[in-house]
Amino acid sequence: xSQSFSNNNNSFNIGNTFNYTAPDDEAKILAxxxxxEPWVRHRDIGTDxxxxxxxxxxxxxxxxxxxxxxxxxxxxxxxLFCDGNPGVGKSYIM
Amino acid sequence: MVLLIxxxxxxxxxxxLCDEAGEENAVMCFYFDFAARNEQSPVNMLGSLLRQLVSExxxxxxxxxxxxxxxxxxxxxxxxxxxxxxxxxQAITAxxxxxxxxxxxxxxVPEHRMVVLESLRQILQGSPGTRIFMTxxxxxxxxxxxxxxxxxxxxxxxxxxxGVMGYLRDKLRNDTTPEIMSSALEAEIxxxxxxxxxxxxxxxxxxxxxx
Numbered sequence: 567x568s569q570s571f572s573n574n575n576n577s578f579n580i581g582n583t584f585n586y587t588a589p590d591d592e593a594k595i596l597a598x599x600x601x602x603e604p605w606v607r608h609r610d611i612g613t614d615x616x617x618x619x620x621x622x623x624x625x626x627x628x629x630x631x632x633x634x635x636x637x638x639x640x641x642x643x644x645x646l647f648c649d650g651n652p653g654v655g656k657s658y659i660m
Numbered sequence: 661m662v663l664l665i666x667x668x669x670x671x672x673x674x675x676x677l678c679d680e681a682g683e684e685n686a687v688m689c690f691y692f693d694f695a696a697r698n699e700q701s702p703v704n705m706l707g708s709l710l711r712q713l714v715s716e717x718x719x720x721x722x723x724x725x726x727x728x729x730x731x732x733x734x735x736x737x738x739x740x741x742x743x744x745x746x747x748x749x750q751a752i753t754a755x756x757x758x759x760x761x762x763x764x765x766x767x768x769v770p771e772h773r774m775v776v777l778e779s780l781r782q783i784l785q786g787s788p789g790t791r792i793f794m795t796x797x798x799x800x801x802x803x804x805x806x807x808x809x810x811x812x813x814x815x816x817x818x819x820x821x822x823g824v825m826g827y828l829r830d831k832l833r834n835d836t837t838p839e840i841m842s843s844a845l846e847a848e849i850x851x852x853x854x855x856x857x858x859x860x861x862x863x864x865x866x867x868x869x870x871x
Contacts, residue, residue, distance in 0.1 A: 595720050595728045598738060599745075600707030602699060607691040612670030616830040619823050620672050628815050632791060633676075643813050644784050645792040647765075647804050650817030656795035657691070659672045659817065660763045 611657050620659035623648070673793055677759045686756040688712040692767040700768065702775040703738075706745045709760060713752065723751035746779055750786045758783075758790040765796035765804070773800070777807035784811065824854045 623629055632646040650656050666678035666687065677687045688709045692700060714720055727748060731739030760780070768776060784790050794804065795817070804812050828850055835841055 592720055595724060596711050596715065598728055598731070598740065599711040599714065599724070600704050602690075602704045602708045604690050604708055604712075607693070608671065608674070608689055611691075615670055615672075616823075616827050618826060620817075622820060623672065623815070623817075624676060626815060628813050629673075632793070632813060635791075643811075644788070644790065645780075645794065645804070645808055645812035646815065647801065647812050648793075648795045648815050648817050649798045649801050650795075651797065654817050654819055655823070656817050657763050660674060660689070660761050660793065660795055 611660075615658045619655060623659050674761055677761075684757055685759055686713055686716045687759045687761070689761040690763070692762070692764040694767040694769075697767075697769050697772075700772070702742050702772050702779065703740055703745065705768075705772075705776055706742060706749075706779055707740060710745055710748055710752075713749075713758065716756065717752070721748075721752045724748050742775060742779055746782055746786075749783055758787060759793065760790065761793045763795050765794050766800045767796075773803065774807070777804065781808050781811075784808070821854060825850070828853060 628646060632643050635643050648656055648659060666674070674687060674689060677685060689712070690705055690708055692705075710724075714724060727740075727744060760783070762776075762780075765773065765776075780792055784792065796804075798816075801814060805814075832841070832846055832849070
């Protein structure tokens with residue numbers, strides 16, 4: 567699946583300018599950007615998740631179209647929204 | 661460098677994206693939680709996405725360093741605003757394709773949600789290769805449709821029988837008090853719970869029934 571992007575490698579490649587900062591400055595800048603750490607919640611959900619739950623989603627036409635679309639595609643499928651009532655396991659599919 | 665959220669390898673969509681991440685993709689995530697609504701302002705949410713992206717680049721981009729230095733000259737506060745974050749997103753060349761995953765959009769308070777969706781729309785506009793994956797309750801669906809200019813596709817999540825059975829088996833296998841579980845009760849659980857016409861299998865109610 568990852569190959570579907572391979573012919574678009576150059577479309578975004580304008581080049582970044584990086585600034586070489588001291589490591590402690592780097593930590594300060596990252597903390598300045600946001601104090602919130604979503605990977606903690608991500609880890610907790612992962613611990614509680616039963617392997618294989620929701621795997622059907624990856625095979626749906628909607629997911630494949632969202633995932634495989636090339637950069638040149640019109641962006642109609644840029645967002646995939648999974649809706650469901652409380653408790654159906656939405657967080658576990660993310 | 662291994663993405664922070666890719667270290668655990670225990671989710672579904674994020675796992676799939678992380679497996680392919682390598683040189684091409686940058687995967688970012690955010691989990692809304694109503695209980696944490698005070699700290700989950702649009703600035704902190706979008707700042708968190710930017711922080712994850714910046715962590716991937718192998719160095720802090722000049723545009724971010726400059727903004728950081730400017731605010732240090734100011735008095736008090738973090739001096740960070742949504743518009744500033746969006747500008748930094750724009751200034752950072754997306755040599756990678758961005759995948760942004762957002763959980764429980766309905767748990768973001770309405771006035772924040774409006775800003776978050778508008779910001780995501782602007783990110784999509786500025787970096788058309790970006791892909792956004794979101795989850796939420798059905799009542800925010802029309803808001804997503806409207807705010808993202810119809811650039812969204814929807815899937816309804818419902819528990820499958822396989823999923824329910826897998827979940828029950830896992831819970832029974834990891835029962836912390838196996839001595840009070842008889843095989844008859846176990847069989848009864850496996851038979852009756854999947855028959856209950858409920859949409860709350862994976863969440864708390866199934867856990868309560870097992871407790």
